[in-house]
Amino acid sequence: MKATPAGIGSRGATAVAVAGVIGCLSAAVGLQIARDRIHAGETRETERILYVRSGEAAKRLALDFDALWADVYWIRAIQHYGGERLASARDRKYELLFPLVDLTTTLDPYFTIAYRFGAIFLSEAAPGGPGRPDQAIALLRKGYAAQPGKWQYLHDIGFVYYWHYRDFKTAAMWFERAADLPDSPTWLRPLAASVLGAGNDRASARFLWNQILQSEEEWLKRTAERSLRQLDALDAIDQLQAIARRFPPPPGQPYSWESLVRRGILRGIPADPAGTPFDIDAATGAVSLSASSPLHPLPHRQTAPAS
Amino acid sequence: MRAISRIAVSVFRESVRDRVPYNLVLFAVLLIASSFLLGQLTAGQDVKIIKDLGLAATAVFGLFIAIFIGIGLVSKEVERRSIYALLAKPISRPELVLGKYAGLVLTLAVNVAVMTIALYVVLAYMTWTTPPALQTAWDAPGVDPALLKAVFLIFVELMLITGLALFFSTFSTPMLSAALTFGLYIVGHFNADLRNFEQVVESRSAAWLARGLYHILPDLSAFDVKTQVVHGLAVPGGYLALTTGYGLLYIAALLIAATFIFSRRDFK
């Protein structure tokens, strides 16, 4: 029963109005996209100037919306991390990563994923990451202080000591402490023992990463997969190294994959688990991961004993 | 055309009689008082704080004016039924809507201009009373023309918010219009975070939804160049042009919609 103005050709006018609105909005969005593309750099600059650095100030400003603000800061932390990764290696500073994650966790102390993933981000070695395992540990301790029952935080601290500091005694101690907590999984104590015992081996490293692979969080899973592939790459390098040493090229010729393939020793150019071919030094025959590989840099560079 | 300007002037006159200028006095007092207080604090930071405070206050006061007058622009007239006599005069409904909008934009322009002048006066005083040696520590000069870029974008943003308030007021009550406009203001300032949603969520559809919302909702965070200007970072002319163009087109869409709805309404 809706009445319409008579005699204005109202349906025509409606069409014109709708077309006008859609047209203007589309043009506006077009300008928005253009601006985002052209002036992306400026926004990165501004983000370095984080307005609120102190967690306590943020908590006060957030009024009753702490958890929501925590989410916002978390999104910005990830965006900051991603943005820095995309920048060229020279420009990567990651200087806001810790403040952002710190703000996130101050606003929402139960934000588990922020602690764990933040720690992984922070401890990742330069140039790919900020290379700040100390900040990672500080973050995890904060998480543990907020939730003393969560064994995951202690486990993660141990992991940082193991993987990044190569301090096996301290790592084992943290795994033991994690094992002491009520809900902790049964594999923590044997892990502590084996880390203490054989520390430098890849088997315990593999074990640790496989545990993390079980986690439900997508981020942790992906990091674990990558680290496992790095370990595979290390194994592959050892094997290839042995082969290269056993079959040196004819005198006067450089070490190369092609010569090994020609001589029938290898079936094809060997590549790492990410698909990038390994490097082989022409003079010494030392096999290493290519710098252009996504798995670069490898954690523990181990050279097999020369045969 | 003449009708639009007459109505615009009438809206401006109403805002003046409505005691809106008092908030300007409040603003000026706030600025002056804080500049004297901050003079006692650590040197070098007070200029930045004055600029931050001045720009933020301009944005906030402007926001209040835009929303509280904007929602009443149409709905108050309809509720009080003063619109009956008005529409019997030789003006069309679109002229009425556009006239109201122009009037509020005029009000905002005057308010923003006065606040900007007050800010510059205070900054000039600070610059005058601070020894040049200390001034080298400042990120940007005290009386910095670049501040006008921030003010300009604040003004365009306020025009957009006014457009939103007007749009809602053509068909809903003042209370609801205020809530919706204010809600969109808040969401619009978090718009940049929506763009990065795809990095955080797992489902493609949620990421697409976030992207879509980023484009459809008014992107108000882009108008905020206060931080850059205060720290002396460059704001390229291209950025200003594209953002302003975005704003004007969005406003055009809102005005078309508002005019359309208003032209078809029954006034009970």
Added chain:
Amino acid sequence: MPPAIQIEELTKDYAIGFWRKRPYRALDRLSLAIEAGEVFGFLGPNGAGKTTTLKLLMQLIFPTSGRAEILGHPVGHVATRRQIGYLPENPYFYDYLTAEELLDYFAQLFGYAAADRRTRVSRLLDKVGIGAERRLQLRKFSKGMVQRVGIAQALINDPAVIFLDEPMSGLDPLGRRDVRRLILELRDQGRTVFFSSHILADAEALCSRVGVVAGGRLAAAGRLSDMLAFEIRGWELVIANASPESLARLAPIARKTTDISHGRYSVELSLDHPPEQVLADLSAMGASVVSLNPIRDTLEDFFVRRVAEAGSARSVEEAAHARD
């Protein structure tokens, strides 16, 4: 000469109720033609559809069906509004303006030059009886004064057609007399006046034609004298020198007998008994006839009867609809 106002089958439905069950018909196929120079009274009880009609004519609301024209142009034609004046019911204007400023604002919308505006404004305020208060803000005005300002703003453009919705509301008897005089003046100037009212006395005094609406329908329309002329209720017979016998003779057929004085009586006869026979009988008995006058319906009687008819017709129809 085309009619000044032409209304054809104008209908307005509102959708009421939360679930939009039934449309409420506020105006049902109204058709009227008002000639130029007429004073037309649009009468009806509250809620009959008078204000709805006026709002449709001013295009404040849109019709469900039907059409209307003013001065040959469809309703809503913006340029025609230069020749129209409108006073809404219970008007509210911008209370922060003074009476002068309000009229000046409206005059500006017509595009008059400043000097022209000044003369118009002061002339009209004089005419509606607003003196020095014209410089006070409207929020300080009483209802009656606002009503006067309302009339002034309706006339600011010397309109050819003037629409007044309850023009007497809020006015004291003096004010009402002023407005009546004003309306007659407008008529004498050849303007068309269309006003709605529920005060019948005003219509009786002012209108050449009236229309009666009730329940959204036009119950009757036409010249006042025509409508009332046919409605003779009875006869009033004044006799003198009546003897008790003649009175006794009249008793059976008289509806009412009133003793005036000194042998004069006023007798009310019903329509069943033609007066001619009675007169003959009376003169035979020696009584003399002073006067014989038809008793007409007042507008009120007519009004009440028509409204009742319309009401019952509508409820019959609604009952029929409900059965479907």
